[in-house]
Amino acid sequence: MKFCTVKQYFDDENNNNVTNGIATTVIPLPNKHLKIKANNKEMEQYEQELLRNVMPQELTKLILAANYLNFKEALDFFCRTVANAIQNKSVDYVRKFFGLESDFEPGEEEKLCKEFAWSFEGVDED
Amino acid sequence: MFTTNEVLPEDLIIQILLWLPVVSLLRFKCVCKSWYALINGQNFINKHLLHNQTTSNKNRNSRFLLIQRQKSSNDHVFSKLQYESLEILSTEAVPSQYSGIPNHAAINIVSSINGLVCLDLNVRGLDIVLWNPATNETKVVPKSGISYPQGRALSRDIGFGFDFKTNDYKVVNLLKIFDPDPELYFYDINFFYAAEVYCLSTGSWRTVSTSAPGYFIDCSYYRTYTKGMFSWSASIGDDPDFFPGILSFDMSNEVFLTTTLPDGDLEDPNGTWRIFFVHNELVSLVTFGKDRERLENCFYIWSLLEFGVKESWTKLFTIGPLMGIEKPLGFWKNESLFLRNNEGQLLLYDPLAQKITNLQEEMILRNMAIHKNGLILIYIFVVSVCKQHT
Numbered sequence: 284m285k286f287c288t289v290k291q292y293f294d295d296e297n298n299n300n301v302t303n304g305i306a307t308t309v310i311p312l313p314n315k316h317l318k319i320k321a322n323n324k325e326m327e328q329y330e331q332e333l334l335r336n337v338m339p340q341e342l343t344k345l346i347l348a349a350n351y352l353n354f355k356e357a358l359d360f361f362c363r364t365v366a367n368a369i370q371n372k373s374v375d376y377v378r379k380f381f382g383l384e385s386d387f388e389p390g391e392e393e394k395l396c397k398e399f400a401w402s403f404e405g406v407d408e409d
Numbered sequence: 410m411f412t413t414n415e416v417l418p419e420d421l422i423i424q425i426l427l428w429l430p431v432v433s434l435l436r437f438k439c440v441c442k443s444w445y446a447l448i449n450g451q452n453f454i455n456k457h458l459l460h461n462q463t464t465s466n467k468n469r470n471s472r473f474l475l476i477q478r479q480k481s482s483n484d485h486v487f488s489k490l491q492y493e494s495l496e497i498l499s500t501e502a503v504p505s506q507y508s509g510i511p512n513h514a515a516i517n518i519v520s521s522i523n524g525l526v527c528l529d530l531n532v533r534g535l536d537i538v539l540w541n542p543a544t545n546e547t548k549v550v551p552k553s554g555i556s557y558p559q560g561r562a563l564s565r566d567i568g569f570g571f572d573f574k575t576n577d578y579k580v581v582n583l584l585k586i587f588d589p590d591p592e593l594y595f596y597d598i599n600f601f602y603a604a605e606v607y608c609l610s611t612g613s614w615r616t617v618s619t620s621a622p623g624y625f626i627d628c629s630y631y632r633t634y635t636k637g638m639f640s641w642s643a644s645i646g647d648d649p650d651f652f653p654g655i656l657s658f659d660m661s662n663e664v665f666l667t668t669t670l671p672d673g674d675l676e677d678p679n680g681t682w683r684i685f686f687v688h689n690e691l692v693s694l695v696t697f698g699k700d701r702e703r704l705e706n707c708f709y710i711w712s713l714l715e716f717g718v719k720e721s722w723t724k725l726f727t728i729g730p731l732m733g734i735e736k737p738l739g740f741w742k743n744e745s746l747f748l749r750n751n752e753g754q755l756l757l758y759d760p761l762a763q764k765i766t767n768l769q770e771e772m773i774l775r776n777m778a779i780h781k782n783g784l785i786l787i788y789i790f791v792v793s794v795c796k797q798h799t
Contacts, residue, residue: 343417346417346421346424346425347417347421350421358424359424362421362424362425362427362428363428365425366425366426366427366428366429367428369425369429369433370429370430370433371433374436374437374439374440377437377440378440378441381416381417381422381440382416383416383440383441383444384441385439385440385441386441386442387439387441387442392439395438395439395445396439399435399436399438399544401545402432402433402435402436403436406436
């Protein structure tokens, strides 16, 4: 069921969508997930480990890979990891992380920031 | 083809944003125009809400909302407690337009749905405010302005609920209309009962077409909202036979239902207190005796399985006897019960361990050092917590 896409991937030799490095991280996940499914603390520790070994940019690729492979648990896991990583970060950090640019008019952005000024308190330094 | 800075498609960005708390989402509206539109969109708001209501996320994102009045300054403050740990996350003064309200003013939480809290404030007449504690946005519900030919309309009580059919939030106002002619003797005055509904989507009031029953509403503190039904504690019946029970309003169909209390409900010769709150999504009743000395009391807990069906009241369990308890306030997890003692302090009763913990000393007082010398808990809003939601 969830592995039919994986099978397809292995069958398709010319597959460029998922690099080997990503595959080796994503594919062992189901076993790991099943083993530590019930235990939230272990999952958090695994999450921390992953964050240390993997650069933020890599997480984006992992998400795309998990999505392509139709692997919901991994997708949720990686998305949650990214969310935790950016939760307390500044708007600039998030832009760089996702490769986005501000397309607001000069005055517009300031106005928006003022509207929710309190949500900018306690943000991590870049 | 992958490049080092692959941009994620919108549906995957949504998957990430769903895990973020409201405060981060509000800030990230400033990232770019498409994120602003995305986060503001009703589609995303609904998804985020649903996401936070899944069992694994629900308690993590739920909060208890506490209203207290500081004895020293008489200011009302709101505190948010994390559902799981009861840790105080923040304490704030009431929304600014209502700071400095006089001591005798009462602020009550009517109900909380999907993160929107409805407050009623009695200062100079009734004010109804919709408040989102997660985003700090408030909206004062405008006065109705509907006039009745029979005379003046007074509000008996209000309710706040959600209409599943139209996906709309509604405020219901129970009215008593009477002819204020000073020439009339008291016993000649005719009363009429009506009900009005305010829809958030239209921003206006209209009269409810079905007739509003003329029941006496007992006490505003014991209003409940669950699964589309808003209920008030009321005396049901026709003069002179009145029976205690609940009056319920179906938010979608806009009809009234009454349910009397179960047979076998406690009748204490000294008098009986009855308190209603929501437990496991059911309207639940706690009855206990009015012992003058308030030395010891047993508390009997029932849940109503079906509105309008008196036989569906199911006795859950009995707690006690307990000493020095003024009243129970609501359930926490695992059937632990919040209690208020005669000194106005917040206690937690664990029925399994048969243990009572004084929360004021352990957690709340410690975190509220600045409020020492007099926390008056005027109302705890339990169970239906404000969920984090844009």
